[in-house]
Amino acid sequence: MSSNNHDLAALIRTIPDYPKPGIQFRDVSTLLLDGPAFRTAIDRLAATFDPDQIDLIAGIEARGFIVAAALSYALSKGKLILRKPGKLPGERVGMDYALEYGMDRIELHIGAVQPGQRVLLVDDLIATGGTALAAVRLLRGEGAVIDQARFLVDLPDLGGTERLLASGVKAHALTSFAGD
Ligand code: AMP
Numbered sequence: 536m537s538s539n540n541h542d543l544a545a546l547i548r549t550i551p552d553y554p555k556p557g558i559q560f561r562d563v564s565t566l567l568l569d570g571p572a573f574r575t576a577i578d579r580l581a582a583t584f585d586p587d588q589i590d591l592i593a594g595i596e597a598r599g600f601i602v603a604a605a606l607s608y609a610l611s612k613g614k615l616i617l618r619k620p621g622k623l624p625g626e627r628v629g630m631d632y633a634l635e636y637g638m639d640r641i642e643l644h645i646g647a648v649q650p651g652q653r654v655l656l657v658d659d660l661i662a663t664g665g666t667a668l669a670a671v672r673l674l675r676g677e678g679a680v681i682d683q684a685r686f687l688v689d690l691p692d693l694g695g696t697e698r699l700l701a702s703g704v705k706a707h708a709l710t711s712f713a714g715d
Pocket of ligand 1: 558559560561562595598633634658659660661662663664665666667690695
């Protein structure tokens with residue numbers, strides 16, 4: 536999965552014990568600081584799927600927005616925003632989920648996605664897959680067709696990509712940090 540992207544993995548900083556003891560926080564902000572590397576990351580992600588099979592790109596707040604916005608700009612695809620609770624001004628639907636370190640909820644504007652639209656899900660990182668699965672359920676609940684997800688980082692020991700696959704979503708990440 537990550538064998539060709541050691542150059543990008545080397546730019547992702549690890550902060551031990553954040554936000555709580557035992558968590559190795561994989562901080563993509565150091566990759567984002569490197570303009571050419573960020574561009575390379577987006578280009579490589581864009582090369583992993585067929586844009587003709589995608590109608591919208593959905594990003595998960597907040598770091599997922601950065602990746603999804605760049606991809607949607609590069610491919611001229613609409614961007615669908617999945618937000619933290621209380622941020623969306625219009626009528627919304629939401630889904631609660633468990634994180635590697637706590638609970639959270641994501642929300643979506645009703646009507647943002649039309650039934651039958653094909654959505655690519657994007658976030659910076661997949662760990663347990665709880666966030667991505669909540670997003671998949673939320674989007675499918677609104678009638679979206681979603682069978683692909685993309686990430687900068689996979690933490691394979693936490694099983695998120697397998698969980699997504701079991702739900703019919705093929706996940707691909709540019710880099711992989713085993714042992715977390
Ligand atoms: P999960 O729902 O367990 O797959 O967690 C994925 C979400 O939590 C992503 O939005 C990540 O930004 C964040 N996250 C979880 N674990 C980490 C970690 N070890 N380092 C950085 N971000 C993380």
